[in-house]
Amino acid sequence: MNAIKWALLAGNFVIGCGVMVVGGTLNDLVRDLRITVVDGGHLIAIAAVMMGVGAPLLAAAVSRMDRRRLLSLTMLWYGLGHALCAVAPDYHWLWPLRALTVLGAAVFTPQAAATMGFLSTPAHRGRAIAFVFMGWSVASVAGMPIAAWVGERLGWRVAMGMVAVGGLLAAWQVHRALPRGIHPPALSWRSWGKVLRSPLLMAVVFVTACQSAGQFTVLAYAAPYYKQVFGASPEQISLMFAWFGSLALVGNMVLARRVDKVGAARAVTLTLGLMALSLLLWPLATTLPWLAMVLLPWALSGFATNSGQQARLGGLSPKLAPALMALNTSAIYMGHAVGASGGAWVITHHDYGSLHWLGLVWMVLALGLSTWAAAAQRRADAETVLG
Numbered sequence: 001m002n003a004i005k006w007a008l009l010a011g012n013f014v015i016g017c018g019v020m021v022v023g024g025t026l027n028d029l030v031r032d033l034r035i036t037v038v039d040g041g042h043l044i045a046i047a048a049v050m051m052g053v054g055a056p057l058l059a060a061a062v063s064r065m066d067r068r069r070l071l072s073l074t075m076l077w078y079g080l081g082h083a084l085c086a087v088a089p090d091y092h093w094l095w096p097l098r099a100l101t102v103l104g105a106a107v108f109t110p111q112a113a114a115t116m117g118f119l120s121t122p123a124h125r126g127r128a129i130a131f132v133f134m135g136w137s138v139a140s141v142a143g144m145p146i147a148a149w150v151g152e153r154l155g156w157r158v159a160m161g162m163v164a165v166g167g168l169l170a171a172w173q174v175h176r177a178l179p180r181g182i183h184p185p186a187l188s189w190r191s192w193g194k195v196l197r198s199p200l201l202m203a204v205v206f207v208t209a210c211q212s213a214g215q216f217t218v219l220a221y222a223a224p225y226y227k228q229v230f231g232a233s234p235e236q237i238s239l240m241f242a243w244f245g246s247l248a249l250v251g252n253m254v255l256a257r258r259v260d261k262v263g264a265a266r267a268v269t270l271t272l273g274l275m276a277l278s279l280l281l282w283p284l285a286t287t288l289p290w291l292a293m294v295l296l297p298w299a300l301s302g303f304a305t306n307s308g309q310q311a312r313l314g315g316l317s318p319k320l321a322p323a324l325m326a327l328n329t330s331a332i333y334m335g336h337a338v339g340a341s342g343g344a345w346v347i348t349h350h351d352y353g354s355l356h357w358l359g360l361v362w363m364v365l366a367l368g369l370s371t372w373a374a375a376a377q378r379r380a381d382a383e384t385v386l387g
Helices: 001-024 026-033 036-063 065-088 091-103 103-119 120-153 157-176 189-198 199-220 223-228 234-262 266-286 286-294 296-316 318-349 350-385
Strands: none
Touching: 001 026, 001 036, 001 103, 001 157, 001 199, 001 223, 001 350, 026 120, 026 223, 026 318, 036 091, 036 103, 036 318, 065 103, 065 157, 091 103, 091 120, 091 157, 091 189, 103 120, 103 296, 103 318, 120 234, 120 296, 157 223, 189 199, 189 318, 199 223, 199 266, 199 296, 199 318, 199 350, 223 234, 223 286, 223 350, 234 266, 234 286, 234 296, 266 296, 286 296, 286 350, 296 318, 318 350
């Protein structure tokens, strides 16, 4: 089990690096391809839409495949796709290659979580799922800062090539660690129907979408924001990403250890409140050091929220976990698309300094939905006990 957990964490690390590589290298990508920052944001949004739509559709298509074969082939696709992106001659070649490549992320993250939930005991399911998803936090600590520095100093193509190598190595590691014959319950139309007809389950999924939109309204443009507003150097930009990522890793590790004791719903509501606090305090950040302080509550909570949501859904209905994980992953990426598109609109019609207000609106909406869903879950649990 330890080998499986670490292999899936490594796969999520590479997935996270690949998803975030455009944001981290956006300054060089815009300069090299001679496009606008808004066009770069559209590249993020296009990929997010593909992942958001692809996660549930592909989950149904691959539900009967052996997970060892599925997850290793998915990482192979991801690695080769990034290799092709690295040599794309212009933007018109890059965006369709990128759109096809990120379908690997649409499959890997939810199926890795569902596989871990399937292999774990109920008492340790939340912790195991959160551990696997922690690969994203590690990507924010190491992958995002390195991509930002490589993008500024060596170019975005080198950063894409590094993700390609990581994808191939992760494919080998997953194939080596997972045994044959892992077949979680196949998804059926009845399973999808149960999920889509449940107000509680869908509310939790929408919490993911709203908080993701709130985060990516700002995070999608973090690199140009640091450069344009604060005149940050490549090293300073990389350091800001490393600061955010290091705190995100700490927050995710704490949640992974405590989620089964505290309760996933309570943990998620707390992390949403901390992110909203950072966005509310944003106007106080007049220098990069002050911005680093304002980011602290958000950074501790950002990736922990996604891990908590995975654990929350896995605990609500283990039998429907494959469908729920696919929908939750879809919600993450659709939130990325909505956030990046909304951020592009704000930059076009206002300025970088207004991004956090739109992000705050999305975060408050997520907080309200999460509170309602937690209350609905308590009522449902009480009715089950009384019945």
